[in-house]
Amino acid sequence: QQQVKQSPQSLIVQKGGISIINCAYENTAFDYFPWYQQFPGKGPALLIAIRPDVSEKKEGRFTISFNKSAKQFSLHIMDSQPGDSATYFCAAAYSGAGSYQLTFGKGTKLSVIP
Amino acid sequence: DSGVTQTPKHLITATGQRVTLRCSPRSGDLSVYWYQQSLDQGLQFLIHYYNGEERAKGNILERFSAQQFPDLHSELNLSSLELGDSALYFCASSYRMRTDTQYFGPGTRLTVL
Numbered sequence: 001q002q003q004v005k006q007s008p009q010s011l012i013v014q015k016g017g018i019s020i021i022n023c024a025y026e027n028t029a030f031d032y033f034p035w036y037q038q039f040p041g042k043g044p045a046l047l048i049a050i051r052p053d054v055s056e057k058k059e060g061r062f063t064i065s066f067n068k069s070a071k072q073f074s075l076h077i078m079d080s081q082p083g084d085s086a087t088y089f090c091a092a093a094y095s096g097a098g099s100y101q102l103t104f105g106k107g108t109k110l111s112v113i114p
Numbered sequence: 115d116s117g118v119t120q121t122p123k124h125l126i127t128a129t130g131q132r133v134t135l136r137c138s139p140r141s142g143d144l145s146v147y148w149y150q151q152s153l154d155q156g157l158q159f160l161i162h163y164y165n166g167e168e169r170a171k172g173n174i175l176e177r178f179s180a181q182q183f184p185d186l187h188s189e190l191n192l193s194s195l196e197l198g199d200s201a202l203y204f205c206a207s208s209y210r211m212r213t214d215t216q217y218f219g220p221g222t223r224l225t226v227l
Binding site for chain 1: 170208217220
C-alpha cells in the first residue's frame with residue numbers, strides 16, 4: 001500500500017518558470033511533511049518541511065502548500081534554474097510512534113532547460 | 115556534505131553471500147535510520163536505532179539485521195543475498211529520537227551478481 005503518492009513522475013520546465021510537484025497521503029496521523037532533493041550519486045538532502053498547523057511555508061524560491069482536508073501538499077519552485085535539475089521526493093512521518101521514519105513518494109525527476 | 119559517512123561506497127558481491135554496510139552519524143546525533151532505494155520500490159525505511167536501541171522496523175527482510183554500537187556508528191548486515199537486494203542503501207542521522215530533520219549519507223551501492 002503506497003501511503004504517499006507523488007506526481008508527476010518527470011517534469012521539464014524552462015529556466016525562469018515555475019515547477020510544481022504534488023503529493024497526496026492517506027494516513028491522517030502524519031504530522032510532518034518534508035521535501036528532499038537528490039542529485040545523481042548523492043544522498044537525499046532536506047529542502048523544506050511543513051507541519052499541518054500551517055497551510056504554506058516559503059523558503060527562498062521554494063514554497064510548500066498544504067491542504068489538510070484534501071490530504072495533499074505540493075512543492076512550488078519559483079524562477080526554476082538549471083541547477084534545480086534533480087529528483088525531488090515528498091515524504092511524511094508521524095511523531096507518535098517513537099520514531100520519525102519517513103514514508104517517501106516515488107520521486108519526480110525535474111529537468112530545467114535553459 | 116551532510117556529515118554522515120557511509121562505507122563502502124560500492125560493493126559488488128555474489129548471490130548467497132553476506133555483506134556489512136557501515137554508517138557513522140553526524141557528531142552528536144543519537145538516531146540512525148536505514149533506507150533502501152531501488153528503481154521499483156523507491157526509498158523505503160528499513161530500521162531505526164536510537165542510542166543503541168532498536169526503535170522501529172519497516173520493510174526489512176529477516177535476512178537483514180542491524181545494530182548500533184556504543185560509539186553510535188551503525189552497521190547493516192545483509193545475508194543470503196539475492197539479485198533483488200541490489201540497491202542503494204542510505205543511512206540518515208538525527209539528534210533526538212523524534213527530531214524531524216534527518217541528514218542522509220552518500221549511500222552504499224550494492225550490486226549482487
